[in-house]
Amino acid sequence: MTQTQAQTESPESEPLGYDVVVLGAGPVGENVADRTRAAGLSTAIVESELVGGECSYWACMPSKAMLRPVLARADARRLPGLSASVQGPLDAGAVLARRNEYTSQWKDDGQVQWLESVGVDLHRGVGRLTGPRTVTVTAPDGTRRVLTARHAVAVCTGSRALLPGLPGLDEVAPWTSREATSAQAVPGRLIVVGGGVVAAEMATAWQGLGSRVTLLVRGKSLLARMEPFAGELVAEALTEAGADLRTGTSVTSVTRENGVVVVVTDTGERIEADEILFATGRAPRTDDIGLETVGLEPGSWLTVNDSLQVTGQDWLYAVGDVNKRALLTHQGKYQARIAGAAIAARAAGAPVAGRAWGAHAATADHDAVPQVVFTDPEAASVGLSLAEAEEAGHRVRAVDVDLASVAGAGLYGEGYTGRARMVVDLESETLRGVTFVGPGVGELLHSATVAVAAQVPVARLWHAVPSYPTISEVWLRLLEVYRDA
Template identity: 60%
Template structure:
């Protein structure tokens, strides 16, 4: 039996694993990446990139229709075939050659196959041809296998062969009707997408859309979906599912009603892809989320790291990549300096997911949020003041669209006089988000934000309006 030795073994070559491997390699370690599917992972081929590419066609069309002088040139709806061709180009027809070439150029080795832990710092890879490659790490093993769609325990659901998010973003034949179970980010985005394609969409979301965000965000998206022709059912659960002989899916709801559609998309959450990677061989529970510290090291196993979705800290690609950079740095520091604090950059930790996680939901309208909501700030025991502002009142909004509709909320810690949360809802508000992220992470005092002058006429003038509203409240109270 041949065993190959590296300083670091990374199981999973998605964007998270790539970032871990790259930073560790730059830090002087020898690195091998194990991948059972495509190098580039979920985000590149089945999630972020294809979904946002498909959503863009409808968003661009809606934007043109909301500007006089442009709307006259719009003579039809989304060209679905062209949108799918654009998606295929973005995912390189699900070919990872360019990603493999990047790994090779970075000096990172790739072993294709399914990797399983077999003991301390040991991984066996079952290759596609049935052979097994045995790897040993001199320092660390990283699990960055991501997450998969959760299928809830509903009678008849599995037998009905529902879609997951992969089926939705990889669609070839757009169905005439689609039922979506779940009103979170995936469910809301896919409802927006397929409605723009002309599909009759029914969303079943027991607690409404975009739970966990500011309530006005979900309300705005729900209103837009209804206006576009979608059916949004709230307050009811799915009791059972059946696929008819004719091919349709029938959902029986707890309120006694039924929903019939050509296809069913399940978007009710995620589970970690840790069920068949040998965690039990090192004393960990198979199929569970990995509990890690801020250096991304699995608690209780000093050579094992869990990075990205598998640790359940923030199931977002950009947060996973951030964790990957931190983990790669700390692994190299520990391997070469033996003490993180002795490394040139000092201690390497991932803390951004504690209080400042930015997220954009590419619905109509867009929802961009970071940090606390009003509810989460109050739950955390913070003394806060909420400042709301109608974005349509800003001069830049009137130049952006003829009928601009949007809302922005700032959550301010009144004791420290800093921003701790921000939510924007409206056209193209994603581009407003990073400024809020910087203000929160940097803990920029409000008195300094007065001197960060927003350009005119842009929607970013909301920053000035927030400060004015906050000051007006203080003066009124005085």
Template identity: 60%
Template sequence: MKNVGPEAPADATYDVIVIGAGPIGQNVAARARAGGLSVAVVERELVGGECSYWACVPSKAMLRPVVAVAEARRLDGAREAVSGSVDAPGVFRRRDRYVSDWDDSGQAQALGDMGAHLVRGHGRVDGPRRVSVATPDETIVLLAAVHAVVVCTGSRAAVPDMPGIAEARVWTNRTATDTSSVPARLAIIGGGPVGVEMATAWQGLGSAVTLIAREARVLPQFEEFAGDLVGASLKDAGVDVRHNTTVTSMRRPSPSGPVTLLLDDHTEVEADEVLVAVGRVPLTGDIGLNTIGLTPGSWLDVDDTCRVRGVEGGWLYAAGDVNHRALLTHQGKYQARIVGNAIAAQAAGRALDTSLWGRHAASADIHALPQVVFSDPEVATVGLSAEQARRDGRKIRVVDVDMSSAVMGARLYADDYQGQARMVLDSATDRVLGMTFVGSGVTELLHSATVAVAGQVPVSRLWHAVPPFPTISEVWLRLLETLQAGEQE
């Protein structure tokens, strides 16, 4: 179909229909267009989605000034130049700039420039290969797909059913990243990545933060030392971290008054606002899944090509958060590339390569998943943790290095540097199964680790990858030296 601009005509047929114009939907559209297919993209909110306006981009725009000031205060000669606190209005202006003041016209234009048609409105599957769109002007646009419909509707914050939570008017990640006033006291429920990052940001912006974590440490899904180091740093920054604790109810008698949280140990926390960061739920409740025999509100079960299982004809795909394989923007974009390539290949009559690490298989979701927590210190991990590898029945070797003492580049990066690294090796193959780094600046080490895991690089070859001195990446050499010393004992 010839491109007639960024807005789609009413009632039309396309090769591919994408529901959701976040980064994942945009990448599906780009790969399908590169394969010569016509594409319509349906979006009910902002083109760019959660990541661009309420998650990854605004949260990191807020975190960087906070962490930069904290890092400066850890350097002799630099700390003397830091005479005041973080300027919250300046941070909010920076965030607003990076989210384009919640104006999506640039991203909408980019869709048009690639030759995809944008349909604004709420898209719902309406039977096989059909999508109906309720547009803002209250008309219904009917779209038909020749080859595929791809669901990229993402997820939203989970809000637990709890006495008093409605009257408390709790924040989710959206409020936490688009608010421009600093509450004097902020209670955060949840010790995962969102809770930890927002505790870091809002404590740095001037809130007195209480972080309530159900587990014995923050970041429980990572290696234990990651949670220990990040938790200790949060406490040093002034965050009141409560472990092994859950909230049982809330009270907010006055709409403009404080919130009282009752904890399971019968103590109370009083806060001016409460942020709930306890997980995500799929945005599939009102997208017409019932018309094709699927359960509304459910995660969509997919194969490695991200094709939804249980749909006759194999025309429905789901990429990104909605398939629950990896709730990370970069991983969703990876899936989107695979989906777009797979649809284009099938449309052209080509066979799919779904082998491990094949062009049309999302192998990295299982074997080389990278994740970063932009806390202070940062956490960067890829592949399997030691516990995950043992659960999988693998025989492994674990190599640990204290970056604080062993890596000169780390000590030069920050006085009193606090950090640790772990390499998980497959004992049978001497290949890297997983890597975890904790420390300032370690996020930039992660891609090298991802290449090592995805590339199944043997230790013998890693010895020839020489890290430059004096950089934090010298930790790679220290890990290999520690491994060798253990072998010689």
């Protein structure tokens, strides 16, 4: 069936039967559909917005396109012979134009063509469960089409920004992550509320593009889920770049007066800005997908097993943000590969390998989740922090190295600031977690991810020789500190 046919069916049309129906055509849904289709299962995907989802249009891609010039300029300013050439402001218009190209001008033609090329039927509209293995799609013109799934329905609807319950907030027209990554002009003054990844990255991007950023963090530090030094180093750099960072600060009210945003904090201070971004958490997009028709709570996060089956439903899968295991695009795509393989195996009557690190178990969600925060400096981590490992009852030891002491760091210029930590399990002598903070460390992270996911013994890591002079040599320094202590 073509896309046009899928959009124009009448309410009287007979139900369409598929092996698999996927709700949500973001990267996660696309990967589930790709894996099940590759296994020979007929697959339909339902999307009410743009094919490609949050990551392509309002998150990963536009935010990194905005951040890259900011970080490149910061790197260049550390290099003698180049620094004098990059002291002026960025061309914000050019940066935002390039960002727009990265989002394909918020058009999904290319993504739709890809779905067609792999043989997945696209149904435009709002998809809702209307019973077991049944999805009803309401198209933009109001017509409905019932889709049935012989084997599985996969909920891949993602998450949305969670706004605080402040009175009158709707009238303020606050930014969420969507507006922050799609705005077409630089606000003169921007208040960012939050201390997590979105807050830190968007504060970095808009400060770099010329906005005067005030960052209000309710907690004691930025990036509280990472090692403490990560948030400390990022906070220092943001402050040095000109941002006004205030920790231990809560917003008690926000209004818009004559176009100006006015915030009052818990200390009674009044702060004014042109725009305000709330980066204060995420909520699942499950409030209007018919969960109640199959005995589940609308608006809830969906609990799953390691093959991504929803608890108590052998035909229903929840993949990506909706299961709250790891709200990261790459982790959702990993889950999608696992779920697709599990759906295909069950459809074929084959055994499902549910054991840890098996083909049908998303074990990395528990032990080896990687993440890069694209600030200046970058912060990258995988696995458990020291505090998390100790809280989980592991007998561990943290090994720290100043990244500036590594020969390769000098190639990044003067004043390199960074730190590395590996958390070693003293029983197995494998790594529970690794964190890097510093310019360029994002590209170091996959080596750490392999070491953590594969449970490589420290003794074997001695034989993984880092090239000289690169910042990868930090691995040798970490191992030396562990050995010599």
